[in-house]
Amino acid sequence: MINRIQSIASLTGSNGVDQIGKTASSIMGTPGATPGQAPGMDFATVLGNMATDTMTSLKGAEAMSFKAIQGKANTREVVDAVLEAQQSLQTATALRDKIVSAYLDITKMQI
Known part of the structure; x- marks a missing residue:
């Protein structure tokens, strides 16, 4: 249980917020693109x-x-x-x- 809490705590730090932001931007794609559509397809x-x-x-x-x-x-x-x-x-x-x-x-x- 402590390991789970530590892994959650590592996500809430400044690096964790950056990682979450990068992950969200990679999922969302480029701004202005249609969601769910690969650019150039x-x-x-x-x-x-x-x-x-x-x-x-x-x-x-x-x-x-x-x-x-x-x-x-x-x-x-x-x-x-x-x-x-x-x-x-x-x-x-x-x-x-x-x-x-x-x-x-x-x-x-x-x-």
């Missing part, structure tokens, strides 16, 4: 990263399948890699369908 970047991650997942599943054919990987590793690639592909396909649907809705709007 936009929708196109997120979609690009998602596409890259999906392709990496698909290539990883393919590589794992080749390793299994060569006898260098067991069945569980192959199944895990293929299921991960399948989930990534389904997510990308669903997102593509939503984007196309939204685009078609926008084009049907009257000006």
